[in-house]
Amino acid sequence: MKNDKVDIAQYLNNPTKCSCGKTHFAGIKMVEISEGALDKVAAFVRDSGYERPFIVADCNTYEIAGKVVLDKLADHGISASSYVFADANLSPDEHALGTLLMNLDTTCDVVIAVGSGTINDLSRFFSFQVGLPYFIVATAPSMDGYASSVAPLLRNNLKTTFECHVPVAIFAELDILASAPVEMIAAGFGDVLGKYTCLADWQLSAIINDEYYCEWVASLTRHSLERTMKLSEGIARGDKEAIGELMETLILSGIAISYVGNSRPASGSEHHLAHFWEMQLLWGDKGHVLHGTNVGIGTILVLQLYQSLLHETLDPSSFQGIEAPHSENWTADIERVFLDGASEVLALEEVMGKNDLQKHQQRLGAIAEHWDQIREVLASVPSPAEARKLLEEVHAPYEPVHVGLERQWVYDALVYAKEIRARYTILQLLWDLNLLNDYAGRIVPEQ
Numbered sequence: 001m002k003n004d005k006v007d008i009a010q011y012l013n014n015p016t017k018c019s020c021g022k023t024h025f026a027g028i029k030m031v032e033i034s035e036g037a038l039d040k041v042a043a044f045v046r047d048s049g050y051e052r053p054f055i056v057a058d059c060n061t062y063e064i065a066g067k068v069v070l071d072k073l074a075d076h077g078i079s080a081s082s083y084v085f086a087d088a089n090l091s092p093d094e095h096a097l098g099t100l101l102m103n104l105d106t107t108c109d110v111v112i113a114v115g116s117g118t119i120n121d122l123s124r125f126f127s128f129q130v131g132l133p134y135f136i137v138a139t140a141p142s143m144d145g146y147a148s149s150v151a152p153l154l155r156n157n158l159k160t161t162f163e164c165h166v167p168v169a170i171f172a173e174l175d176i177l178a179s180a181p182v183e184m185i186a187a188g189f190g191d192v193l194g195k196y197t198c199l200a201d202w203q204l205s206a207i208i209n210d211e212y213y214c215e216w217v218a219s220l221t222r223h224s225l226e227r228t229m230k231l232s233e234g235i236a237r238g239d240k241e242a243i244g245e246l247m248e249t250l251i252l253s254g255i256a257i258s259y260v261g262n263s264r265p266a267s268g269s270e271h272h273l274a275h276f277w278e279m280q281l282l283w284g285d286k287g288h289v290l291h292g293t294n295v296g297i298g299t300i301l302v303l304q305l306y307q308s309l310l311h312e313t314l315d316p317s318s319f320q321g322i323e324a325p326h327s328e329n330w331t332a333d334i335e336r337v338f339l340d341g342a343s344e345v346l347a348l349e350e351v352m353g354k355n356d357l358q359k360h361q362q363r364l365g366a367i368a369e370h371w372d373q374i375r376e377v378l379a380s381v382p383s384p385a386e387a388r389k390l391l392e393e394v395h396a397p398y399e400p401v402h403v404g405l406e407r408q409w410v411y412d413a414l415v416y417a418k419e420i421r422a423r424y425t426i427l428q429l430l431w432d433l434n435l436l437n438d439y440a441g442r443i444v445p446e447q
């Protein structure tokens with residue numbers, strides 16, 4: 001088992017010329033996931049020539065790791081400033097960013113984010129905007145954004161992704177990761193599970209739209225994904241080594257994004273569903289579900305779509321005549337479903353023409369021509385039952401109802417989540433074949 005372990009160091013700061021035509025590169029200099037990882041922070045600060053770090057944490061992550069980091073820096077004669085948010089359920093929005101800006105010690109020369117999702121997204125954007133490098137002290141293996149260069153933030157109450165920079169390093173202490181709350185570890189596992197469908201979606205688009213695809217990057221992600229799935233039992237038990245590997249897979253997923261230059265290798269239809277629910281929860285003020293938890297639940301639904309299409313008896317020679325699903329009231333439907341975000345969704349369609357009739361006919365031609373190849377992709381993913389079992393093993397919610405997602409949101413997500421992004425996935429393929437509404441109705445039956 002041990003010998004096929006991924007060695008993350010070889011993927012850092014090392015340009016790799018690939019047969020896909022790209023030179024893949026991720027600018028992170030160091031990833032340290034170990035017992036005693038925090039002991040290495042001070043030496044890293046000194047060796048990198050930083051003199052005065054600015055630590056960003058919330059009241060929880062400060063207790064878990066921030067205090068220790070400050071002490072260790074002080075032991076090495078490095079003085080640091082910090083800002084600790086009193087709210088552990090912080091929103092990554094204008095208010096939080098303004099607070100950081102008002103509290104920045106301008107003599108600082110590096111930002112250290114101590115936390116997981118929100119603290120990182122805020123620190124990544126904040127450090128980028130003020131022109132400082134940043135690195136991470138991670139407190140939970142809960143999502144795959146650690147190594148990412150983008151920050152999803154809330155602007156005017158709308159989730160918007162900002163291009164920023166990658167951290168120069170990531171430190172993760174195994175004892176801290178393993179004692180993270182079960183639901184955070186399960187969420188990280190759910191975010192990894194979603195790689196099955198996002199990689200398959202990427203292949204579908206490469207086949208149907210000739211989209212850029214790199215088999216090397218895809219297989220790198222697939223390999224670490226499969227290893228992590230085999231570790232479900234250890235992860236559920238809180239085994240440090242298994243949780244360390246989960247963290248590595250989450251970081252590698254971010255590296256794969258840097259390699260390709262967009263989130264294709266890490267985010268497909270399962271993420272569209274998750275983002276859809278995240279927006280609905282936010283607008284409805286219905287509380288918060290961890291991102292990876294939504295991704296896990298979304299993955300099960302998407303796998304049901306994959307399986308249903310695989311078992312459908314279809315004659316590709318009849319595809320050319322398929323009419324696009326047409327709604328008289330499309331604009332009104334989008335306004336009903338996307339509320340505050342409707343104008344952005346409509347503007348995206350205006351620019352990208354995902355549902356343009358001519359493009360639809362062109363895609364039908366490609367779908368018919370490559371139908372056998374498409375069926376191979378459909379057959380390559382796990383069954384919904386297998387994936388459900390994996391989530392159950394790590395004590396993750398696996399049905400929308402487990403986290404309070406309403407039936408209507410599940411149906412609407414299946415039918416409309418594809419409108420959030422101009423990214424071809426199984427959702428758009430089913431729309432192309434005029435099966436999407438039908439499948440959504442089957443998965444979410446009328447009560």
Ligand SMILES: [Zn+2]
Binds near residue numbers: 018024214
């Ligand atoms: Zn490549």
Ligand SMILES: [Zn+2]
Binds near residue numbers: 143144191291
């Ligand atoms: Zn994710």
